[in-house]
Amino acid sequence: xxxxxVEALADGVFAVAMTLLxxxxxxxxxxxxxxxxxxxxxxxxxxxxxxxxxxxFLLLGTLWLGHHNQFRFIRRADRTLLWINLFFxxxxxxxxxxxxxxxxxxxxxxxxxxxGGTLLVAGVFLFAHWSHAVNAGLVDDEVTPExxxxxxxxxxxxxxxxxxxxxxxxxxxxxxxxxxxCMPVLSMLPGRVDPALAGEASTTD
Amino acid sequence: xxxxxVEALADGVFAVAMTLLxxxxxxxxxxxxxxxxxxxxxxxxxxxxxxxxxxxFLLLGTLWLGHHNQFRFIRRADRTLLWINLFFxxxxxxxxxxxxxxxxxxxxxxxxxxxGGTLLVAGVFLFAHWSHAVNAGLVDDEVTPExxxxxxxxxxxxxxxxxxxxxxxxxxxxxxxxxxxCMPVLSMLPGRVDPALAGEASTTD
Amino acid sequence: xxxxxVEALADGVFAVAMTLLxxxxxxxxxxxxxxxxxxxxxxxxxxxxxxxxxxxFLLLGTLWLGHHNQFRFIRRADRTLLWINLFFxxxxxxxxxxxxxxxxxxxxxxxxxxxGGTLLVAGVFLFAHWSHAVNAGLVDDEVTPExxxxxxxxxxxxxxxxxxxxxxxxxxxxxxxxxxxCMPVLSMLPGRVDPALAGEASTTD
Amino acid sequence: xxxxxVEALADGVFAVAMTLLxxxxxxxxxxxxxxxxxxxxxxxxxxxxxxxxxxxFLLLGTLWLGHHNQFRFIRRADRTLLWINLFFxxxxxxxxxxxxxxxxxxxxxxxxxxxGGTLLVAGVFLFAHWSHAVNAGLVDDEVTPExxxxxxxxxxxxxxxxxxxxxxxxxxxxxxxxxxxCMPVLSMLPGRVDPALAGEASTTD
Numbered sequence: 001x002x003x004x005x006v007e008a009l010a011d012g013v014f015a016v017a018m019t020l021l022x023x024x025x026x027x028x029x030x031x032x033x034x035x036x037x038x039x040x041x042x043x044x045x046x047x048x049x050x051x052x053x054x055x056x057f058l059l060l061g062t063l064w065l066g067h068h069n070q071f072r073f074i075r076r077a078d079r080t081l082l083w084i085n086l087f088f089x090x091x092x093x094x095x096x097x098x099x100x101x102x103x104x105x106x107x108x109x110x111x112x113x114x115x116g117g118t119l120l121v122a123g124v125f126l127f128a129h130w131s132h133a134v135n136a137g138l139v140d141d142e143v144t145p146e147x148x149x150x151x152x153x154x155x156x157x158x159x160x161x162x163x164x165x166x167x168x169x170x171x172x173x174x175x176x177x178x179x180x181x182c183m184p185v186l187s188m189l190p191g192r193v194d195p196a197l198a199g200e201a202s203t204t205d
Numbered sequence: 206x207x208x209x210x211v212e213a214l215a216d217g218v219f220a221v222a223m224t225l226l227x228x229x230x231x232x233x234x235x236x237x238x239x240x241x242x243x244x245x246x247x248x249x250x251x252x253x254x255x256x257x258x259x260x261x262f263l264l265l266g267t268l269w270l271g272h273h274n275q276f277r278f279i280r281r282a283d284r285t286l287l288w289i290n291l292f293f294x295x296x297x298x299x300x301x302x303x304x305x306x307x308x309x310x311x312x313x314x315x316x317x318x319x320x321g322g323t324l325l326v327a328g329v330f331l332f333a334h335w336s337h338a339v340n341a342g343l344v345d346d347e348v349t350p351e352x353x354x355x356x357x358x359x360x361x362x363x364x365x366x367x368x369x370x371x372x373x374x375x376x377x378x379x380x381x382x383x384x385x386x387c388m389p390v391l392s393m394l395p396g397r398v399d400p401a402l403a404g405e406a407s408t409t410d
Numbered sequence: 411x412x413x414x415x416v417e418a419l420a421d422g423v424f425a426v427a428m429t430l431l432x433x434x435x436x437x438x439x440x441x442x443x444x445x446x447x448x449x450x451x452x453x454x455x456x457x458x459x460x461x462x463x464x465x466x467f468l469l470l471g472t473l474w475l476g477h478h479n480q481f482r483f484i485r486r487a488d489r490t491l492l493w494i495n496l497f498f499x500x501x502x503x504x505x506x507x508x509x510x511x512x513x514x515x516x517x518x519x520x521x522x523x524x525x526g527g528t529l530l531v532a533g534v535f536l537f538a539h540w541s542h543a544v545n546a547g548l549v550d551d552e553v554t555p556e557x558x559x560x561x562x563x564x565x566x567x568x569x570x571x572x573x574x575x576x577x578x579x580x581x582x583x584x585x586x587x588x589x590x591x592c593m594p595v596l597s598m599l600p601g602r603v604d605p606a607l608a609g610e611a612s613t614t615d
Numbered sequence: 616x617x618x619x620x621v622e623a624l625a626d627g628v629f630a631v632a633m634t635l636l637x638x639x640x641x642x643x644x645x646x647x648x649x650x651x652x653x654x655x656x657x658x659x660x661x662x663x664x665x666x667x668x669x670x671x672f673l674l675l676g677t678l679w680l681g682h683h684n685q686f687r688f689i690r691r692a693d694r695t696l697l698w699i700n701l702f703f704x705x706x707x708x709x710x711x712x713x714x715x716x717x718x719x720x721x722x723x724x725x726x727x728x729x730x731g732g733t734l735l736v737a738g739v740f741l742f743a744h745w746s747h748a749v750n751a752g753l754v755d756d757e758v759t760p761e762x763x764x765x766x767x768x769x770x771x772x773x774x775x776x777x778x779x780x781x782x783x784x785x786x787x788x789x790x791x792x793x794x795x796x797c798m799p800v801l802s803m804l805p806g807r808v809d810p811a812l813a814g815e816a817s818t819t820d
Contacts, residue, residue, distance in 0.1 A: 220627025422630025
């Protein structure tokens with residue numbers, strides 16, 4: 001299948017980016033003799049890093065899911081699709097940096113704007129990816145215009161949510177953090193898009 | 206196959222996490238002139254790091270094996286399975302951190318509890334993964350309820366062992382270290398589950 | 411397919427190299443209390459690193475695309491092809507280092523020469539890879555000598571462009587930086603080679 | 616295919632280990648103002664690291680090639696094979712550490728012994744991997760006992776070469792370095808094993 005290696009590269013970038021996130025969590029260095037209370041206190045200061053790790057991982061997971069779902073229906077790739085995919089991965093691979101930035105400066109609006117802005121850019125490229133695939137006829141013939149439109153709607157809603165969280169976060173960083181933390185949860189809910197696509201998938205099985 | 210990319214992402218996360226473990230082993234910095242005796246003495250201080258690397262790697266290998274064995278029978282994926290898988294990988298990708306923590310503070314109960322607790326969480330998600338796959342009918346039709354139950358039993362035993370080792374380790378860190386070091390060995394032994402599953406596999410070959 | 415694992419290794423090396431690039435961008439360390447203005451000023455000093463990340467990523471993307479396109483037609487692998495591939499990946503995997511070097515010393519001719527020289531070496535091995543595959547009969551029978559020649563021409567042009575940019579960069583580093591930044595853009599343009607290869611691909615679909 | 620994911624994990628570990636090697640090459644930090652001569656002098660001190668990177672990469676490539684060639688004929692995997700494979704990968708993933716060690720202390724016998732010893736251990740597991748696959752009937756039926764024996768012979772020779780280089784290196788580190796640098800070159804030469812296996816492969820194509 002023509003699109004196999006595009007998926008392999010993407011899976012690799014996602015896997016590395018997800019796992020590199022943990023390098024942002026540093027084992028605390030304590031002077032000897034180390035007491036349990038001192039270690040516990042030092043570990044408590046890691047909570048922002050650990051929360052950043054978990055949220056960054058799950059947001060990457062959400063993007064991966066979107067990419068994965070598209071490729072269930074994309075059958076071919078052209079030069080434009082490959083480049084949109086590379087720009088999408090450029091944003092994805094920068095998440096370990098933006099996550100480390102926000103874990104270090106959780107209350108700074110500019111950190112929030114960069115974190116949210118990167119996710120928004122990733123979302124825009126993912127949207128462009130699907131739009132191009134549908135328009136250029138690279139998707140499975142079984143994908144009806146209605147199903148393609150449902151996917152576009154769901155992605156638009158996700159991008160609007162991300163834009164709103166970024167704007168709110170640029171003024172109220174704490175509220176922004178909570179909103180981004182909730183975003184993967186939304187993606188866990190079954191959507192109207194599922195039965196439509198499941199229908200497609202089952203007919204092509 | 207629907208589940209192909211889930212496996213690709215998981216294999217990527219496992220491969221990166223396993224290999225990142227080695228970044229926890231630092232080449233010692235010695236002042237010039239370097240003597241063989243000084244280097245040997247410095248390398249001896251690396252033994253906890255190296256043991257941590259080996260044990261962390263083999264425990265990840267054990268988890269990978271469990272994941273691998275499940276996907277020999279999982280044929281499809283739904284949104285719930287994908288999210289259980291992502292939470293499982295979230296725990297897996299944090300092992301380089303928990304291993305570095307325990308290699309740095311091998312005798313601290315809190316380090317032991319975090320190390321063992323993370324593995325236990327990974328085990329719980331792996332168990333939930335299989336249970337959901339069986340209950341939602343995502344596995345091969347050839348998997349009998351008895352075989353599915355045998356897998357569940359084996360996984361439950363592994364989780365109980367992990368829980369016991371974590372609790373013991375939280376009081377007697379040295380005993381906990383030995384128990385976790387033994388765990389991959391147990392997984393190397395052939396189990397009652399092998400012939401049952403081999404039977405399944407051969408009929409689907 | 412014989413060539414499947416060669417592609418898997420290459421995709422893995424590309425994915426890791428692309429994502430490791432971001433480790434060259436360090437979160438700035440500011441003394442407390444942190445003001446928005448101080449953070450913004452510190453982030454501005456990251457612009458060369460971020461530009462290096464983006465350009466390095468897209469140049470790796472360009473090389474990946476070339477590798478990907480070759481393997482659409484390569485059906486088998488022999489020992490020579492595997493070794494040419496390994497030397498190509500040796501150059502690819504060093505890009506995180508050469509990119510960090512040029513991001514740190516953007517105006518030093520020697521940094522420019524190493525950065526450009528590494529890309530040129532990668533290009534030469536990629537060219538040798540295709541030449542060997544065609545000459546040793548490892549490609550699909552549908553690849554006409556004309557199409558094989560078109561690919562070689564396109565790759566030669568890319569190598570000449572890289573050589574010119576390296577030489578110019580060794581004297582005028584700023585001009586070299588601009589030229590390397592433009593190179594992925596050139597690769598995004600559709601080429602004469604596309605319809606010829608698309609023709610091949612569609613007949614083999 | 617049963618053995619597909621074993622290969623995916625192995626390719627991932629090799630790709631990460633190969634690319635992590637480059638993290639052992641550090642961009643030199645020079646005080647301002649930076650002159651071309653000072654940078655060139657600083658880069659010259661990187662030669663041992665760069666040589667270590669190249670030799671480590673090509674030795675990993677040699678091991679990957681051996682693994683790759685085995686899996687052209689391995690059709691199934693059992694629990695024992697999976698564990699031998701994991702121990703092989705444990706040795707492979709430690710190469711970034713042993714390479715950094717030898718690049719830092721190239722003239723220390725103990726560094727040489729650890730570097731060579733790790734490669735030898737990897738070779739022993741790779742040999743055990745093939746022996747087990749042949750003995751347990753996990754390979755393709757087309758593999759004749761003669762071909763299986765030829766592979767074993769070739770691997771034995773490689774292990775003897777590695778043992779000799781390690782022993783020599785433990786006494787004469789410089790000679791050991793040269794010998795390990797030559798080892799990938801030997802692997803590039805076509806062997807008696809190639810036509811025998813090519814014959815097998817072509818009949819199964």
